[in-house]
Every structure is written in C-alpha cells, then in structure tokens.
Amino acid sequence: MRRxxxxxxPDGATCGxxxxxxxxxxxxxxxxxxxxxxxxxxxxxxxxxxxxFDGLDLSVRRGAITGIMGPSGTGKTTLLRLMTAxxxxxxxxxxxxxxxxxxxxxxQVFAMRKRMGxxxxxxxxxxxxxxxxxxxxxxxxxxDLPEPLLRTLVLTKLQAVGLRGAADLAPAELSGxxxxxxxxxxxxxxxxxLLIYDEPFVGLDPISRGIIVRLIKxxxxxxxxxxxxxxxxxxxxxxxxxxxxxxxxxxxxxTGTPRQLxxxxxxxxxxFMDGSAAGPVPFHxxxxxxxxxxxxxxxx
Amino acid sequence: MSAALPDALVTQSLRKLGAVSVFxxxxxxxxxxxxxxxxxxxDQIYNAGARSLVIIMLSGLFVGMVxxxxxxxxxxxxxSEEALGTATALALLKELSPVITALLFAGRAGTSLTSEIGxxxxxxxxxxxxxxxxxxxxxxxxxxxxxxVVAMPFLxxxxxIVGLLxxxxxxxxxxxxxxxxxxxxxxxxxxxxxxxEGVVKSAVFGVACSLIAVYEGYHSEPTAAGVGLATTRTxxxxxxxILLLDYVLTAFFI
Numbered sequence: 001m002r003r004x005x006x007x008x009x010p011d012g013a014t015c016g017x018x019x020x021x022x023x024x025x026x027x028x029x030x031x032x033x034x035x036x037x038x039x040x041x042x043x044x045x046x047x048x049x050x051x052x053f054d055g056l057d058l059s060v061r062r063g064a065i066t067g068i069m070g071p072s073g074t075g076k077t078t079l080l081r082l083m084t085a086x087x088x089x090x091x092x093x094x095x096x097x098x099x100x101x102x103x104x105x106x107x108q109v110f111a112m113r114k115r116m117g118x119x120x121x122x123x124x125x126x127x128x129x130x131x132x133x134x135x136x137x138x139x140x141x142x143x144d145l146p147e148p149l150l151r152t153l154v155l156t157k158l159q160a161v162g163l164r165g166a167a168d169l170a171p172a173e174l175s176g177x178x179x180x181x182x183x184x185x186x187x188x189x190x191x192x193x194l195l196i197y198d199e200p201f202v203g204l205d206p207i208s209r210g211i212i213v214r215l216i217k218x219x220x221x222x223x224x225x226x227x228x229x230x231x232x233x234x235x236x237x238x239x240x241x242x243x244x245x246x247x248x249x250x251x252x253x254x255t256g257t258p259r260q261l262x263x264x265x266x267x268x269x270x271x272f273m274d275g276s277a278a279g280p281v282p283f284h285x286x287x288x289x290x291x292x293x294x295x296x297x298x299x300x
Numbered sequence: 301m302s303a304a305l306p307d308a309l310v311t312q313s314l315r316k317l318g319a320v321s322v323f324x325x326x327x328x329x330x331x332x333x334x335x336x337x338x339x340x341x342x343d344q345i346y347n348a349g350a351r352s353l354v355i356i357m358l359s360g361l362f363v364g365m366v367x368x369x370x371x372x373x374x375x376x377x378x379x380s381e382e383a384l385g386t387a388t389a390l391a392l393l394k395e396l397s398p399v400i401t402a403l404l405f406a407g408r409a410g411t412s413l414t415s416e417i418g419x420x421x422x423x424x425x426x427x428x429x430x431x432x433x434x435x436x437x438x439x440x441x442x443x444x445x446x447x448x449v450v451a452m453p454f455l456x457x458x459x460x461i462v463g464l465l466x467x468x469x470x471x472x473x474x475x476x477x478x479x480x481x482x483x484x485x486x487x488x489x490x491x492x493x494x495x496x497e498g499v500v501k502s503a504v505f506g507v508a509c510s511l512i513a514v515y516e517g518y519h520s521e522p523t524a525a526g527v528g529l530a531t532t533r534t535x536x537x538x539x540x541x542i543l544l545l546d547y548v549l550t551a552f553f554i
Contacts, residue, residue, distance in 0.1 A: 084431060110433040124428035127420070138432045141439075
C-alpha cells in the first residue's frame with residue numbers, strides 16, 4: 001500500500017521551501033506534497049554500542065534525485081543499508097514503496113530488490129565474469145530471455161555508459177571510472193524504478209566524475225526513475241540533486257535544495273559547504289590535551 | 301575465573317557449531333536450485349579437483365613408495381614379503397588415501413575457496429548479489445561446496461592408484477618382491493568392504509572440508525587480515541576434524 005507523503009516536523013507542523021537546522025529535522029524542501037518512495041521515520045540504529053542514528057527522519061520523492069551528504073563516518077552508507085533492508089533499525093520505521101521493511105519476509109525483500117539498482121562505491125563487479133557477463137548477470141538470474149535479446153539488452157546498456165567496446169574485458173582490466181560505469185550498466189539492466197548510488201564520485205578523475213554526474217542525471221530523466229545519491233562531493237551533487245539532506249551526529253541537520261543549502265547561514269551547513277575544520281563538526285577525534293601528550297613523550 | 305574460562309569456551313564452541321549447522325542447512329536447501337546451473341558446479345569441480353591433481357599424484361607416489369619401503373622392512377622380518385601388495389593396498393585404500401587427500405585438499409582447495417569467497421565479501425560482491433536479488437548461498441556457496449564434495453572421492457581414488465604404482469615400483473622393481481605375489485595377494489585379500497570404507501571416508505571428509513572452507517570464507521571479516529585469519533582457521537579446523545572423523549569412521553567400520 002502506497003501512501004502520500006506530507007512534509008512534517010516532529011510537532012506535526014508542515015514546512016514549505018526552507019532550510020532546516022539541527023533543532024527541526026525535516027523532509028527535503030522540494031518534497032512538499034509529492035509521493036514519497038522511501039520514508040524514514042524516527043530511525044535509531046546502534047553498532048556495537050555506538051549510536052549511528054538517533055531519531056533520523058527523511059523522505060525520498062518519487063522521480064527526484066535526492067542527495068544525502070555528510071562528513072565521512074556519519075553513517076551515509078549505513079543509511080543505504082537500512083533503506084535496502086540489509087540491516088534492520090533498532091527503532092523507528094522505514095517504508096519503501098509504502099511497505100514497512102520490518103514486516104517483509106526475505107522473499108519479499110528479494111522481490112523488492114528486483115525493482116532497485118544499486119551502484120557500490122567500488123563497483124562490486126563479479127571478478128570471475130567479464131564485463132558483458134557482469135551486466136548480463138541479473139538478466140540470466142531472473143529472466144529466461146533468448147540469447148539474442150539478452151545480448152541486445154546488455155549491449156544497449158553498455159552503449160549507454162559508453163563501454164560497449166569493453167564488453168570482453170575482465171573487471172581487473174578496467175580503471176576505477178570504467179568499473180563504476182559497468183556497475184551502472186548492471187544496475188539499470190533490469191530497468192529498476194529506484195537507483196541508489198553509494199559515493200559514486202570518490203576516487204575518480206575529473207573526466208570520469210563529469211561523465212558519472214551526467215549519466216546519473218540522464219538515467220534519472222530518461223528512464224523516469226528515482227535516484228538516491230550518497231556523497232560528500234558537494235559540487236557534483238549540487239549539479240544534479242533535486243533535494244538534499246545533510247547528516248551529522250546521527251541526525252538530519254539540514255534539508256533543502258542544493259542552492260538553499262549553499263546559501264544557508266547555519267553553522268554546520270557552512271562548515272560542510274566551505275570545507276572548514278572549525279565548526280560544530282569536530283575535526284579532531286576526542287583525545288587528551290595535546291601539550292600534555294607531547295610532554296609525556298619527552299619525559300617518559 | 302578458572303571455571304569461567306572453560307564455560308566460555310564451551311559456550312563459544314556450541315555457538316559456532318550451531319552457526320555452522322544453520323549455515324549447512326541453508327546451503328543444502330540452495331543445493332537443489334544450484335544444480336539447475338550445472339556449469340557452475342563443473343567449474344568448481346575443475347577448480348577443486350583438476351587443479352589439485354598434481355599435488356595429489358605427487359604425494360600419492362611418494363606415500364606409496366615410503367609405504368613399500370617400510371612395509372618391506374617389516375614383513376621381511378617375518379618372511380612375508382609377498383604380503384606387501386596386500387599391506388600397502390589396505391593401508392592406502394582404508395586410511396592413507398582418504399586422510400592425506402583430505403589434508404592436502406584442505407591446504408590447497410580449501411584455502412583457495414575460503415580466500416576467494418572472503419575476498420568476494422571484502423569487495424562487496426556478495427552484497428551486490430543480494431542487492432540484485434540473487435542469494436549468494438545459491439550462486440557462490442552451494443556450487444563450491446558441491447564441487448568439493450564431488451571432487452574429493454575422485455582425488456582419493458587417484459591417490460590410491462598412484463600410491464599403489466609407487467609401492468609396486470619400490471617393492472617389485474627395487475626390493476625384488478615377486479610381481480605375481482604382489483598383485484595376486486592384493487586381489488585376493490582386498491574386499492569391496494575395504495574399498496567402500498575408503499570411499500565413505502573420503503566423501504565424509506569432502507563434506508567436512510568443503511563446508512568449513514565455504515563457511516569460513518562466507519563469514520570472514522571483510523579485511524585483508526580477516527581473510528588471512530579465515531584461511532588459517534580453514535586449515536586448522538579441517539585438519540583436526542579430518543583426524544577426529546577418521547577415528548570415528550574407523551571405529552564404525554571395524
């Protein structure tokens with residue numbers, strides 16, 4: 001059962017186009033009145049006694065590109081794992097296509113994942129298969145398509161990412177950017193309704209980064225899918241995201257369009273956008289006094 | 301504290317045994333669907349079996365030769381050198397072939413399985429499969445397990461044959477035992493029951509080694525050190541389990 005999404009604050013009030021701060025985490029600004037494909041409500045998640053999320057709220061609009069930003073170690077990838085039912089939250093509720101993930105059987109989770117595509121940070125290509133077979137893998141596993149049609153589909157997707165000529169290469173022969181483009185072709189080969197990208201720009205040269213940015217935008221517009229992009233590359237995300245969330249300290253600290261976040265005066269947003277070490281997000285890991293530590297080394 | 305330590309060890313061992321049992325059961329369920337893709341299983345039989353042939357044949361040859369030397373030395377004291385064929389055949393078929401093949405399998409194919417699956421886990425390939433709605437137990441674990449189980453009895457058979465040839469080489473050609481006595485005594489003394497014992501042992505060892513290798517790889521920490529530790533655990537656990545099971549099976553057959 002799908003449900004209409006309405007932006008809401010913890011106190012029940014609604015919000016229009018606005019950038020919100022730490023005191024009032026809210027759905028993205030552009031999401032008002034739109035149907036939420038993913039709805040995360042009051043989620044808490046702890047790993048080995050360390051709280052990753054505490055009361056996390058966010059929504060992903062159908063048909064939009066939603067950017068999830070935040071400093072390294074803030075739980076962005078963990079959020080994707082929660083959204084795709086790889087792990088279950090300790091508290092709260094996550095609904096995807098209107099269905100509470102906590103109530104799904106593993107067969108239902110697998111059925112849901114057939115409607116998703118996911119691009120991993122390192123591509124996660126299967127190393128014992130060549131490029132063609134990697135892209136063909138989901139089709140071979142889930143369909144009984146005749147070989148000529150399967151070949152046509154795979155070559156079409158490889159052409160879309162510009163790597164039809166690399167069909168016979170092994171994953172080990174690909175550069176990082178090429179591997180990610182192959183992984184993107186694999187992610188879209190089943191024509192998913194939802195595409196999830198985990199740090200798609202990390203470690204890429206400017207050309208590859210630009211290609212991936214354009215591909216994400218083109219895929220979303222041409223195929224009419226919903227995209228979730230987790231990244232800490234503000235500039236790239238700002239080019240393509242319709243809605244953005246900024247995570248820090250286990251909560252959404254700001255939401256809005258990339259432009260709104262860029263123009264925000266909130267200290268945490270400014271620190272992240274400006275790449276500054278000074279601000280609410282500490283640069284240093286908690287440690288004893290620096291001077292005392294140095295003196296202790298000199299005088300054991 | 302001294303009482304708490306064994307308690308914790310027992311609890312940990314039971315927990316591990318339970319986890320392995322659950323994993324084994326889940327993998328067995330996936331073995332049926334995995335059989336629908338015979339190509340995957342054939343590839344794994346090749347990886348675990350054919351690629352282990354050289355080390356198995358070399359080991360079999362030398363074990364057979366040593367067995368013949370030691371056997372000749374012992375039997376000569378009783379004037380029974382003609383029984384050398386029987387002695388080497390029984391020792392190889394019932395004991396040495398299944399056990400040494402399994403130990404070599406754990407060291408060659410088992411470590412290879414564990415590190416391969418561990419690296420697949422470390423590079424998110426298993427997670428990627430899950431995200432493509434493909435169960436890695438069906439695509440990765442079950443074919444590798446079945447490949448190991450099928451390959452082991454064949455490897456043990458090859459070990460026995462090459463071992464007997466090695467024993468013949470030393471016993472007949474080098475030490476001068478009569479060729480007719482060597483083979484005819486072997487033929488008259490070795491029963492089908494002896495062959496069955498060896499086959500059953502190698503099949504059981506194949507299940508144990510393959511299960512441990514696949515389990516350790518599937519549950520390894522997704523780091524370089526984690527994969528290394530899992531590989532070590534595969535060799536240690538397989539070796540101990542092979543010797544333990546060997547005693548149990550020998551007691552059962554006698």
